[in-house]
Amino acid sequence: MAHAAIRVDNLTKIYNIRESEDEYRTFRESLTQAARSLTRRSTRKSSREHRALNDVSFVVNQGDSLGIIGRNGAGKSTLLKVLSGITAPTGGRIEMRGRVASLLEVGTGFHPELTGRENIYLNGSILGMTRREIAARFDDIVEFSSVQKFLDTPVKRYSSGMRLRLAFSVAAHLNPEIMVIDEVLAVGDALFQRRCIDRMSELSQSGCTLLFVSHNMEMVPILCKSAIWLSDGRLVEAGDAHSVIDRYLGDLMQSSGDGVLDGRMHSGDGRARFHSVRIVDDAGVPQASIKSGRNLRCVVEIDSELAVPNVSLAMVVKTLAGTRLITSWTDETGYRLDIEPGRSRIECCFRDVPIRPGRQVAIDLWMHDGALLDQVDTAVVYDVVEGEPTWASLRQDQGAVLVKYDWNGSGALRTVDASACEESCN
Amino acid sequence: MIDTDIQPRNANPARLDDHQTLTPEADANVPGLRVITPSDGLLSVDWREIWRFRDLLLLLTMRDINVRYKQAVFGVGWAVLQPLATMLVFWMFFGRLGGIDHRTGSTPYAVYVLAGLLPWTFFATSLTNCSTALVGSYNLITKVYFPRLIIPMSTVFACLFDLAVSMLLLAVVMVGYHLRPTGSIVGSLVALVGMVAAATGIGSALAALTVEYRDIRYVTPFVVQIWMFITPVIYPASMVPHKWQWLYSMNPMVGLVDAFRCGLLGQAIPWERLTISIAASIVLFLVGATYFRAVERRFADVI
8 A cells, every 4th residue: 555655744944034244144243243132132133034835734655756836936945955854844744754865956966076987976875875786776877877988087077968967867776765856857958858757757657756846837747646836835735736737827827917026026136126017019008918920018117226237137938837938138139227226117129929829928037237136937927819810720739939931842732711720630 | 716726734635544544653664764853952973874874974085085186286195295394394493493302202303293293184184174064065965965974074084094195104204213113003093083083073063163154264274273282293292381281181182192192103102191082082072063963954054
C-alpha cells in the first residue's frame, strides 16, 4: 500500500527582512546597539516580518509526483528549501521518508577549477551518495550527460549547457526516494529537456516521489498528476494537476484588473515603482484586449520621489504558460530613460502584434539602473482577439504566433471557405 | 472567485485516509524517516550524520587542497616556503638580534622556532580559513543540504595536509642539525589531536559568526596575530615570569605548542600542562560546535 512519502503540517516560514541600509549586520553595529539598549528603553526594531509560507499542509504519497505552481514570490522556492533541509521552518512539521535529492540550482556543487570527473564525485557526495555508489553509476552519469570528451577538463571551461547536463545527470542517477526540482530545466536545450522529463517520469514510475516547481504550465501536467497552488505563502488549492492549473490561469487573468499595480508583488529596491500599465489603441483609447495584427501600445506609469537617471526598461509579452513571445528593451533600441520626480509615463509600441487570437498573454515589467528598481511579473493579462476579420484558426494548440503566409505548389490550389478549416481540423 | 476555490487545509492531493494508517508505531518501522521542525534549543553534534557524509568531508578537503595547489605556481612548495621564510625572519631578528637563542637550551633556535611555527601555522591558518569558509560556500549552503559542520572540518583537515607537507621541511632541518625524534613523539601526536579539536571548535564558531557579522573576518587575522605572541612559538614558555604562569597557561595553545615541540625535539613532555590544554580544547570544540549547530539552520537565510 502506498504510504505518505512527505507529510507537511501547518508549515510556516517567516523571514525577518532588515530595513537598514546595510545588507549585512556587523559585529560593531550589534555592540553599539546593545550598548544603546542598556541606556535607552526602546531599541530600534530594524526588521519586518515576511511570511513566505503560511500554514501550508499537504501530503504526497510515495511514488506520486506533485507540481507546485504559483506566481513569483508565492513561496514555492521557500517550500522546497524547507523540504530539503536548507533552511528551518518557523512553525509546523514535516515528515519525510527516504533519501532526498534536491536540485534547486544546477551545478552548485561544482568547483570551476576541478575537472568534470572530480566534480561528479564532489556533486554526488554533496547529494548524499557515497564514493562507491557514484563509482557504480559513473558510466551512466557520463553517458546521460554526454560530456565524455571533457571529463578531464576543468568545469570552468564548460558551457552552461554542459554544466546543466552534468548536474542533472548526477542528480537523476542518485536513485533518490524523493526528488525535489526547482525550475532548473528552463536552462537546457529542448532535446535535453525532453530527456530530463523522460528520466524524471522513469524515476517516478520506479517509485520515486517527485516535487516539481515550474512556471511552465505545459510541462507540469506532463510530469505531475497532482498539483498545489501557492499564493502569498498560502495553499490556495490542491488537487488534480489540470484543474489546479486551469484555476490558477483563470485567477491570473482576473487579477490584472484595471492595470493599477498597487497591491501587486513588486521586487527591486523601490526607488521607482511601476504605478500602472494599460494598453491603448493608436488613438490613445484604453483597450480591454489586444488586437492581433494591430499595433499594441503599452502605457506604463512610474512613480518616483527622486530623479533616477539612466534607467533601462523592459516589457515582456509572454504566454500564461510562461513562454516569452516578445521582449522589448529600451537598451536594444539605444534608449535610456531619465525618471523625474513624480509620475512619469512611458509608452512602448509593438507593431502589428503577431499573436494568434484566442489566447491570453501576460506582460512582465522590469526596470533597472545598475540595481533593480522594480519588477512586476504578470502585471496584466489580456485576451488576444482578432484585429481583422479572422482568416486563421482560433484553436490555441495552433501556436502562439501568427504571421500571414502563402502556399504555392505545382498542383492547382483550390479556394475554400475558412470555416471549412475548423471542421477539417476537428 | 478565489474564496470559493480555497479548500480546507485537509483537502490535499493525497488521500488522508492513507496517511491515517501511519500510526507512530508504523513510523518507527519505516526506515529513513526524517522529521523537520523549527529549530530551538541546543543541538549536539550529529556524529552519525557526519559519518554518513564522510565522503563529502574527504572530497571537500581534497578540493581545498587541490584548488590551493593547482592555482599556485609553486604548488605544494608554498606549504614549505612560507614557514621557511618566517623561520628565517624570526631566526634573524629574535634569535640573532633579540638574543633568544641563548634561552632555548641545547636546541638550535632555528629548529626550535620552526618546530613551534609549524603547529602554530596550522592553527592560525585553520582559523583564518574557517572564518571565511562558510561565506565562501554560499552556493552550497543556499542550495543543498548537508551537515554544515563539514565545511569548517574540511578546512581544518586541508590545513592538516599543509602541516604534513611542511613537516618534511622540519625533517630536513633536523637532519641538518643531527637531531632525531625519540619516543616522546607520542606527545606531539596527542598535542596535535588537541590542536585539531581546538581549531575545529574555534574555527566553527568564527565561521558561524562571520555569516552573521561580516566584520568578524577582519578581526580574525588580528586576533590570531596577538594570540601568537601569547603562545610559546618563537620563545620558550619558561621566559614568562613565574608569577604569570597560571594566567599564561589559560591559553590552551601554550600547552599544545609546547608539547608538540618537546615531542619532536625529544624533550620531556610537560604532561600536566598538556592534559589541561587538551581538556580546554575539548571544551572549546564543544562550545564552538554547539554554537555552530545553534545557528546553522539560519545560515541559508542570512548568508
